[in-house]
Amino acid sequence: MPLRVPYRPLPVDQSDVVYEHGPDSRPRDDVPTGDTVELRLADSVTYPGTSRTVWVHVPAAYVPGEPASVMVFNDGWWYLDPEGEVRAGIVLDNLVHAGDIPVTIGVFVDPGVFEQCDDPDERKNRNVEYDAFDDRYVTFLLEEVVPLVQQHCALTDDPDRWAICGGSSGGNAAFTAAWLRPDRFRRVVAFLSSFAQMPGGNPYPALLPTVPRKPLRVFLQAGHRDLNWNEPEHNWLAENLRTAAALAEAGYAVRLVLGDGGHSANHGGVLLPDALRWVCASGPADPRR
Structure with missing residues (x-):
């Protein structure tokens, strides 16, 4: 039985598209609110000199x-x-x-900042952490953030129930974390990923077909008017499409949603409930689902 989707007209002008949030993105009177704990990481072994805030959101159903x-x-x-x-x-x-979805602990990790720096740009360590094609960020998460979370709640050891989400540079950071540590993270949600600005270029279109398939389930969102969408270089749209195509050709469980509009968190935010339903489907990643 095919799924019938209601007709919606395509916007003629794509330059200023805003998607409306659905009911799953709004508080409901019949849904108890989870508890959120704010934690502080004053320094980091992986990124010395940086500090940041981490929030742990525990749904009311957690036992x-x-x-x-x-x-x-x-x-x-x-x-x-x-x-x-x-x-x-x-x-x-x-x-x-x-x-x-199963009872899921949300771990919200701010990028690091250098508190002693007065220059606003020099204070930020976000691009160093998120755009690099190496294991420093996922190591930081596993060795410095997760132990803090485990002081407040118990986490499963099943990597099929570990997910990571991000947008823009945080999107490629999410994918890189799972790519390098599929023994821990196997579910990825990445919105408008900044593959185009990774140092040395986007490695994934060429890399994906050359290595054995990893047990990942990947939800990607791209924007038709993302940064440099009609330029021959540093094209955010093109690099997301190339990565999605490489995942599909390599037999991964991948879903790509292409929206109108530009480099904004709006469309990804609206999609998040359905992205979680799909990416958190039970059992090992299956490219046929």
Whole structure:
């Protein structure tokens, strides 16, 4: 039985498209609100001199001591903010309450800053952490962030129940974390990923077909008017499409959603509930689903 989708007209002008959030992105009177704990990492072994805030969102259905699924969100507060575009804490509460996803602990990690730097650009360590094609960021998550989270709640050891999400540079950071450590992260949600600005270029279109398929399930969102969408170089749209095509050709469980509009968290935020339903489907990653 095919799924019938209601007709919606395509916007003629794509330059200023805003998508409306659905009911899963709004608080509901019948859904209990989870608890959010704010933690502070004053320094880092992996990124010396940086500090940051981490929020741990625990849905009301969590049973203390019972191992839960975990989902890391890069750019922490931007994704947790209940007034923002993504509203991930609200989405987790709604989907867990409905039984659409397992009980899932949300871990919202801000990028590091150098507190002693006065220059606003020099204070930020975001691009160093997110755009690099190496294992420093995922090592930081596993060795410095996860132990803090485990002081507050129990996390499952099943890597098929570990997910990571991000947008822009946080999107390629999410994919790189899972690519390098599929023994831990196997579910990825990446919005408008900045593959185009990775130092040395986007490695994935050429790399994906050359190595054995990894047990990943990947949800990608791209924007038709993303940065440099009609330019021959550093084209955010093109690099997302190339990565999605390489994943498909290599037999991965991948879903690509292409929207109108530019480099904005709006469309990804609207898609988050359905992205989580798809990416958190139970069992090992299956390219046929």
